Amino acid sequence: MRNLFPQRVLILFITVNTIFSLSGCVSHSKDNNDLLCVEKNVLNTANAEGSDALVLKNFEARPANGLLKEISVDLPAYESVVYFSTDHRDKILDAANRIFPWAAKDLQTIISKGFKPDPKAAEPSRNGLYVLFKLPNNEFLLLQGIASPDAMSHFTINDNGSLKIKLVTFGTETVSGDIPLVAYAKSDNLYDVFENAWKNAINTEALAGRTAMRHEKEYPEMFTYLGWCSWEQYRRKITSDLMVDAMQKIEESPLPVRWVLVDDGHQHQTGFKMGDSRMLSFDAHPETFPNGFKPLMDLRSEKIKWMGIWHAMNGQWQGLHPDHELRELDPHLIKIDKKFRGEPLPVMMPKGDSISSWMFYKGLIGSTKKHGFDFVKIDNQNRQMRFYKGKENPVKTVSQHAQSLERAAHELSGGLINCFCSDLLSLMNTKYSAVSRVSVDYLLNNMEKAKSHLFQSYQNTLWMGQAVWPDHDMFHSSDKFAGRMMAVSKAMSGAPIYLSDAPDHFLEELVTPLCYSDGKLLRPLAPAVPLPESAMISALTTPEAYRVVAPLPNGAAAFVAYNLAHPTPQQIVKTQISTQDYQHAGSFIQPAVPKWKVPEEGLVYYDWYDGKGGLLNDQYKIELDGFSDCFVQLSPVKKGWSVVGCIDKYLAAAAIDAIEYNQSELKLTMIEPGTLVVYNKKPVKCAMASKVEELGGGLWKIYFPKGKEKVDVTVTL
CATH class of the missing domain: 3.20.20.70 (Aldolase class I)
Known part of the structure; x- marks a missing residue:
C-alpha cells in the first residue's frame, strides 16, 4: 500500500547577507549528499530520493525585473521528458487554458527550431510549471513549481537544453520570509510522483489551508446531472x-x-x-x-x-x-x-x-x-x-x-x-x-482541435486532478468528427458534462448513455488518467495508441485507447488492454488505495462499441484505423460470475449496485432497468427478464423492461 500520509517538508536554512547574496550549502536530509548548494545556486536532482518540498528559510530579496532568484538544476541521466508549459517561446503570463504536455527525448528538443508537435498550438514555451523525467531504471522524477502567497516558481529551459528554476513576483516589492521554492518526487510509480509532489507543496507552512486534495472538497450537486x-x-x-x-x-x-x-x-x-x-x-x-x-x-x-x-x-x-x-x-x-x-x-x-x-x-x-x-x-x-x-x-x-x-x-x-x-x-x-x-476549448467539427483537446485533457489531469475534478469542457453531440468520442471522454472525466448543441440538434443516442432518465450522471471513482507509458509519448505526432483508464465501482475499470496522431496515419495502430493495465486502474483514487490486483479467477473484457467480450487471456488486442478510439471495460470474475453491467450506459459497471456472488446464482441491484450483461461459462436464466440472449464468449445479454426505479435482480444458472 502506498504511503497515505503527507511527506515531510525539507526546510532550507539560508542566511541572507545582502539582497541576492546568499551563502552556505544545505544537505539532503536523507543522506550526506548536497541537494541544494545555495552558494553556487545549484539544485542537484541527481541525488534526489523520495519526495520533498524545498523551502527558502528566512529569505529576503527585492525583485529585479520581477525576478527574485534563479537556481540552476543539475539533472540525472534520463531517457525522455514531458514538459508542461504553454506555447509561444518565452511566454509565462497569460497561459490561460493552454498548458501542453510537450514530450521529447530531452529538454533541448523541446525548444529546438521546428519542434511543433501540436497542430493547434505555436512552438513550446521555454517556461514551464512541471517537468516529468523517465529515468533509465524505470523510475520517474517529477519537478513541480510552487505558487505561494508571496512568490511563485517556474522552470526555464536554457538555449543549451539545461534547466533552471526562477522565483518571481513580476513586481517590485521586497519579499521576505519562508518561501517555498520547488517540490520534487521520485518513484517507480507515475501516479505517486504527482501525488507526493502536490502534497508536499500544499503542506508547506506558506500554503497550509489555501487549497485541498480533490477528495476533501464538496462536489456541487448540480454537476452530478x-x-x-x-x-x-x-x-x-x-x-x-x-x-x-x-x-x-x-x-x-x-x-x-x-x-x-x-x-x-x-x-x-x-x-x-x-x-x-x-x-x-x-x-x-x-x-x-x-x-x-x-x-x-x-x-x-x-x-x-x-x-x-x-x-x-x-x-x-x-x-x-x-x-x-x-x-x-x-x-x-x-x-x-x-x-x-x-x-x-x-x-x-x-x-x-x-x-x-x-x-x-x-x-x-x-x-x-x-x-x-x-x-x-x-x-x-x-x-x-x-x-x-x-x-x-x-x-x-x-x-x-x-x-x-x-x-x-x-x-x-x-x-x-x-x-x-x-x-x-x-x-x-x-x-x-x-x-x-484542464484543456483548450472544445471546437465543433474540428479534428485537429479534438485531438489536441483530448490529449491535453487527460495529461493535465495528472497534476490538476490532484486538487479538482477535470472539466473537459462542453461538447456537441452532433460533432461529425468526434461526437461519440467526446461523450465517452466526458464520461471518463467524472466532471461536469454539458452539451452545447442547438437544442434541436441533440443526438439522443449519444447522450442517453451518459445519464439516467432523471439526468443523473454515471461517474467513475476517480478521473481518467493516461497509463504510464502513454503519459510519456508525444501522442499527436507518434503513431502509437494513447491509452487512459478510470476506476469504476465493483472492481471494474474503463479503458479508452485513442489514435490521436496528426496527420492521421494511413497504417492501422495496434495496441491492447491487458491484465497488467488493470492494476493501474485505482491509482488516481483519493484517498489512496492499494494497487489493484488481478482477481484469482481472472477478468472479463467487454468492447462497448462492438458489443462483444469474454474471459481476458492476458490481453485484448485492438486495432485503431484513422482518428478513432476503442472503449473497453474490464470486470472481475468471482465464483464463476462477472458483471459487466447495464450496457445502455457508457460506464456500464457504475449502473450496478450491491452485487452478491454465489456459485449457482447472482444477485444485484440495477439502479435503473435496462440491458444487463453478465458472464458465466454456463447458460443463465432470469425470471424477471423479458429475454436472455447469448453473446458468445460466456457473455449473456439480459433484457429488462425500461423503468426509472431501482430493481433487484437474481440471475441463476
Whole structure:
C-alpha cells in the first residue's frame, strides 16, 4: 500500500547577507549528499530520493525585473521528458487554458527550431510549471513549481537544453520570509510522483489551508446531472429571446438536461471583443436582455432545476470601464492603463489588499445570487497577472483575488467552475472549488482541435486532478468528427458534462448513455488518467495508441485507447488492454488505495462499441484505423460470475449496485432497468427478464423492461 500520509517538508536554512547574496550549502536530509548548494545556486536532482518540498528559510530579496532568484538544476541521466508549459517561446503570463504536455527525448528538443508537435498550438514555451523525467531504471522524477502567497516558481529551459528554476513576483516589492521554492518526487510509480509532489507543496507552512486534495472538497450537486451551455453554439450572440427559445426547446427535449449555463455575451459592457470588453455593471446588457434575467428565471422547472452564469475573473475580460456604474466599489479599485489596437484603453481592477479584493468578489458573486443563479463559471483567471505586472507584488495580489473568489463562491453560490485556470496560482488557491477546466476549448467539427483537446485533457489531469475534478469542457453531440468520442471522454472525466448543441440538434443516442432518465450522471471513482507509458509519448505526432483508464465501482475499470496522431496515419495502430493495465486502474483514487490486483479467477473484457467480450487471456488486442478510439471495460470474475453491467450506459459497471456472488446464482441491484450483461461459462436464466440472449464468449445479454426505479435482480444458472 502506498504511503497515505503527507511527506515531510525539507526546510532550507539560508542566511541572507545582502539582497541576492546568499551563502552556505544545505544537505539532503536523507543522506550526506548536497541537494541544494545555495552558494553556487545549484539544485542537484541527481541525488534526489523520495519526495520533498524545498523551502527558502528566512529569505529576503527585492525583485529585479520581477525576478527574485534563479537556481540552476543539475539533472540525472534520463531517457525522455514531458514538459508542461504553454506555447509561444518565452511566454509565462497569460497561459490561460493552454498548458501542453510537450514530450521529447530531452529538454533541448523541446525548444529546438521546428519542434511543433501540436497542430493547434505555436512552438513550446521555454517556461514551464512541471517537468516529468523517465529515468533509465524505470523510475520517474517529477519537478513541480510552487505558487505561494508571496512568490511563485517556474522552470526555464536554457538555449543549451539545461534547466533552471526562477522565483518571481513580476513586481517590485521586497519579499521576505519562508518561501517555498520547488517540490520534487521520485518513484517507480507515475501516479505517486504527482501525488507526493502536490502534497508536499500544499503542506508547506506558506500554503497550509489555501487549497485541498480533490477528495476533501464538496462536489456541487448540480454537476452530478447533465447540463447545457450556450457558448460553443452561440458564442457572444446570445440574447434574452434566444436563450428563452433554447430553454423552451430543452424543456421539450426528451434529454434530461437539468441545468443551463448562460455563457459570455450577457454582460452590461462596452465592446464585444476579448481585447476591448469592459464591464459597466453586474447587470445584464440592457439592449440584448431588456428585462434582465427574469425571462430565463421564469422558465425554471422541475426539469431545468439549476441556472448558472459566466463571468470573467476581472468582471469582464478587460476589467471595469472607468465610467462604470458600481460606484460603491471605487475605493477598492485601481486604474490600469492598457491599449487596444494601439489606442489607450484604461481599465479598473480590484486592489490587492484583502478588504478591496473581498468587496469586489463579494459584489460580483453576490450579484449572481441576486439575479437568481445557482452557480458561476469564472473565466480568464490566470490572465490577471499581466494586469498587475510591474506593480508591488502581482503574485500576492492575484493569490488574494483567488482566495476572495473561493470564499465568495463558497458563501454566496452553490458551485464554481474554474476556467482559463491551468496555472499554479489558480490551482494552489482552490480552497473549496472542486471543478476546473484542464484543456483548450472544445471546437465543433474540428479534428485537429479534438485531438489536441483530448490529449491535453487527460495529461493535465495528472497534476490538476490532484486538487479538482477535470472539466473537459462542453461538447456537441452532433460533432461529425468526434461526437461519440467526446461523450465517452466526458464520461471518463467524472466532471461536469454539458452539451452545447442547438437544442434541436441533440443526438439522443449519444447522450442517453451518459445519464439516467432523471439526468443523473454515471461517474467513475476517480478521473481518467493516461497509463504510464502513454503519459510519456508525444501522442499527436507518434503513431502509437494513447491509452487512459478510470476506476469504476465493483472492481471494474474503463479503458479508452485513442489514435490521436496528426496527420492521421494511413497504417492501422495496434495496441491492447491487458491484465497488467488493470492494476493501474485505482491509482488516481483519493484517498489512496492499494494497487489493484488481478482477481484469482481472472477478468472479463467487454468492447462497448462492438458489443462483444469474454474471459481476458492476458490481453485484448485492438486495432485503431484513422482518428478513432476503442472503449473497453474490464470486470472481475468471482465464483464463476462477472458483471459487466447495464450496457445502455457508457460506464456500464457504475449502473450496478450491491452485487452478491454465489456459485449457482447472482444477485444485484440495477439502479435503473435496462440491458444487463453478465458472464458465466454456463447458460443463465432470469425470471424477471423479458429475454436472455447469448453473446458468445460466456457473455449473456439480459433484457429488462425500461423503468426509472431501482430493481433487484437474481440471475441463476
